[in-house]
Amino acid sequence: MNALSLDGGVRELQGQAELLGAEDLQLQVWGGSERDIFPRDAMRALQHIGGLVAGAVSGGQVVGLVVGLPTSRPEVQHSHLLAVHPAQRGAGLALALKLFQAEWCAARQITQIEWTYDPLRALNAHFNLHRLGAGVGNYLTDFYGEMGGINAGLPSDRVVAVWTPQPAQPPALRLTHAELPAVNFSQDGRKSLQQPWPDAVRLHIPSDLDTLLHHDPAAAQQWRQHTRALFLEGLSQGFRATDFLRGHAPEGTPAYVLTRS
Template sequence: MIEIREVQGHQEVSRVQELQALVWGRSELDIVPHGLTVAFMYQGGLVGGAFDHGEMIGFVMGIPTADPKKQHSHMLGVLPGHRGTDVAVRLKRFQRDWCLSRGIEQVVWSYDPMRSVNANFNLRKLGAVVREYHPNLYGQMSGVNAGVDSDRVIAEWNLRDPEVFQRIYAPPASLEVSGLRTINRGFENTLDLQDEVLLYQLPADFGHLVQHDLEEARKWRAAGREALTTYLEKGYVLTDFVRSHGNFYVLRHQAH
């Protein structure tokens, strides 16, 4: 029986630190410390946990921003043994309900645009969209992110959007992408396309490349940075993710 609720007490806060190390293999320097986590909670942030028979197996951390209607979702982590279940989506449902009950209407967070698992979760399963790309946002990192620049895109999750509600409770079928043009062939980008809808293909498993072939991972990072920054600056938005004979972002042009 999985229970989703706010984290309570110092013992559960300490478990959040443990989970950061277990989920991402982070060094102590990259883990949000106990005292700062408590400060987030005290100042109106969310630290929610997923509990399996009393043991915390996942968490979500959201912190206030300068805009009282916006929360920054700093981390979402689920133990490897519970990935592929609905625990992560349930944590995000809890976060959405928690925020709306407090007048917060948008949640934003950063993620690595080359990691297809994250892209699929954020865009396809949650209904977030991406308009911003930030090269090497956090500098050099440890654990599963070591060795490549920490490029990140910003996911925007508009909590009152009907499509967000549909995605997290009754997901629609994937978009049919046959006939749509693709920006890249591997590392080679075409930067002058003007179709209303375009695709960008990700590597099969960027995380595996980071761990086992850093040179290849760095080539993908540079190519992805070039393609995505170019098209985002042209007014395209990453609106969906499709797994059909590969991993593809769906980019739609939106008028400024």
């Protein structure tokens, strides 16, 4: 599959067959059981009350999904989930889903989109912060409690990404690893820099959480505990995550850029 084979591009999903396909996609992406997915009846009700259930269909199969919930603030939407079929990854579908969501929200005077994600997932962090330009200023400890599928084995810590979509602009000057001191060691996440931190620092995370959980779950737990403590420490001191670095040599592991507000 590739993005060019989509039937009608990204659009709001319609009918029971497509909502069933949206359930199937969630199981393909995250595993677990039917208890772990956002069900079709809830998606149908959400559409009825003014929420967003959109996706991409290829050959009758739902291969992309984005779900947005209304919040207590009319100008803010909570983006509950974003899913892309494994065969479609790398084809730009995740970005297409988010851009559709931004346009859908703009047409309804919704100016801010927020969502949670696991702070140890480097691909998500890079997409959310570096590509979309979202920021993180809130850390939620064990937000969902015990989870299954690819989320099994760790406390379900989440950070809140806050995105205010803007017209395309020239890319901002990006800092490099060499220009920033690290608050933790890239090998295991332990603290390496004492407070007070300078106004911009990097906070390392593992490059591949799924592989680490499979081969060394104790190390994954250690990363969770160490980075949780450092995120909370930084946020309490007025820092926000404003960018994400992929982790090229010589530093090895990827890292958040934390800057003082």
